[in-house]
Amino acid sequence: PLSVSIVDVIVNGSKLKAIMKTFKKAGATSMEEYSEFTPIKLGDWEPWHKHAEFYKVEDDDGLVAHIVETYGKGYSSYINILVSVDREGRIMKMEVLAHGETPGLGDEILLDYFKDQFVGKGRDQMLVIKGETSENIQAITGATISTRAVTNGVKDALELLEKYISGEFVPLADDAKPEGGGH
Numbered sequence: 001p002l003s004v005s006i007v008d009v010i011v012n013g014s015k016l017k018a019i020m021k022t023f024k025k026a027g028a029t030s031m032e033e034y035s036e037f038t039p040i041k042l043g044d045w046e047p048w049h050k051h052a053e054f055y056k057v058e059d060d061d062g063l064v065a066h067i068v069e070t071y072g073k074g075y076s077s078y079i080n081i082l083v084s085v086d087r088e089g090r091i092m093k094m095e096v097l098a099h100g101e102t103p104g105l106g107d108e109i110l111l112d113y114f115k116d117q118f119v120g121k122g123r124d125q126m127l128v129i130k131g132e133t134s135e136n137i138q139a140i141t142g143a144t145i146s147t148r149a150v151t152n153g154v155k156d157a158l159e160l161l162e163k164y165i166s167g168e169f170v171p172l173a174d175d176a177k178p179e180g181g182g183h
Helices: 106-110 112-118 144-166
Strands: 007-012 015-020 038-045 052-059 062-073 078-085 091-098
Touching (some): 062 144, 091 112, 091 144, 106 144
Antiparallel strands (some): 007 015, 078 091
């Protein structure tokens, strides 16, 4: 079972590659070094007209997780997000890869207290609430737009996976222009 943080990211040219960190093999620099897991690129999509990728990670027993890159439209920027999702469609980990939100307000999307509230939640719980909540996502005071952007980006990723699994979304070949997804 995966119980430690699952997502680490490196930038390789213009593409983001999801790297498993959970198993902490010393000196591992690529997914392939985690011999008990296999990354499989499932396809491309365009949330907010930005190129993104999604993967599944398998071991000998089958699916371990899906890893989806997504975007949300923030207050002053697009927010680039990476989400890992378990077999049941619940968030395992969420990381903000890049943003241009307001320092001291919107940039709180980088803090663990904010990111950790996504863990264990599914698509139906991706609702921003002003005030305390453990069932949904609590808005960052003074940065509701940034909070909604991340929450909507994560929700889009979960919806993409649901559509992919049901066969409703079929990714295009690597040499084709990606389409669909997002807003």
